[in-house]
Amino acid sequence: MQVLVPYDVQEPKTRLSAVFDANQRQAFSRVMLDDVLRSLHKAGHDPIVLATAAIDCESSVIIDERPLTVAVNGEIDARDPPTGVVMADLGLVTAGALNRLFETPGDVVIAPGVGGGTNALVVRESAFQVDYHGLSFRDHCAAARQKGYEVSVVDSFRLAMDVDEPDNILEVLLHGEGCAREWLTNSGASVDQTGDEPTLSFSEELE
Numbered sequence: 001m002q003v004l005v006p007y008d009v010q011e012p013k014t015r016l017s018a019v020f021d022a023n024q025r026q027a028f029s030r031v032m033l034d035d036v037l038r039s040l041h042k043a044g045h046d047p048i049v050l051a052t053a054a055i056d057c058e059s060s061v062i063i064d065e066r067p068l069t070v071a072v073n074g075e076i077d078a079r080d081p082p083t084g085v086v087m088a089d090l091g092l093v094t095a096g097a098l099n100r101l102f103e104t105p106g107d108v109v110i111a112p113g114v115g116g117g118t119n120a121l122v123v124r125e126s127a128f129q130v131d132y133h134g135l136s137f138r139d140h141c142a143a144a145r146q147k148g149y150e151v152s153v154v155d156s157f158r159l160a161m162d163v164d165e166p167d168n169i170l171e172v173l174l175h176g177e178g179c180a181r182e183w184l185t186n187s188g189a190s191v192d193q194t195g196d197e198p199t200l201s202f203s204e205e206l207e
């Protein structure tokens, strides 16, 4: 299956501005992309990065400066189904979780994200169009059903966690298995266990 990985090169992860500066957000975003690509390779796929600008990468890269939804729909239209779309910010992703997604039957298979987004998709009917942002999970289910397509939802903790907000970083520190976790640790992030609940903490010397 051809799998696309959308990737914003220039100004990624703006919702992490409270904890990381622009250079750190670019670096963190890149290390998460590399984790996703590594997991896709391990799952037996040869992904294409759908990037907003050129990047140095061992995987194939298509550059499309258009907004996310337009760029992804352009690629779904341009190729024979099935097409997979896996976001680059899945900090807990594993090959096993991706295999479960790809092996799930259905015209449109969706792995929802916490907060209501769509973290990964398999489109087996090329007339299906994505519409990202907002509550895209609900929107994608409704749009697919309206066309009479069979929708499958993949219930996966590892695919549901996209790293958008600082709180999500805690989950990568707790459960991550890739280089993103190591990058966070090297950047001074850690789990503070002194209170009733674990919280995210940053060591100032390392920042």
Ligand SMILES: Nc1nc2c(ncn2[C@@H]2O[C@H](COP(=O)(O)OP(=O)(O)OP(=O)(O)O)[C@@H](O)[C@H]2O)c(=O)[nH]1
Residues within 6 Å of the ligand: 005, 006, 007, 008, 009, 011, 012, 013, 014, 015, 016, 050, 051, 052, 064, 066, 067, 068, 071, 087, 088, 089, 162, 164
């Ligand atoms: N090709 C492409 N990918 C995008 C674009 N915007 C976001 N992405 C990617 O789509 C996925 C989901 O992105 P979001 O979480 O919505 O946005 P983000 O830029 O990562 O983070 P925020 O700035 O905090 O919204 C990530 O893999 C992004 O790298 C875009 O305009 N074009």
Ligand SMILES: C[C@H](OP(=O)(O)O)C(=O)O
Residues within 6 Å of the ligand: 068, 113, 115, 116, 117, 118, 119, 131, 132, 133, 134, 135, 136, 137, 162, 164
């Ligand atoms: C792209 C968008 O991502 P989020 O804003 O939920 O991270 C979505 O999944 O619709």
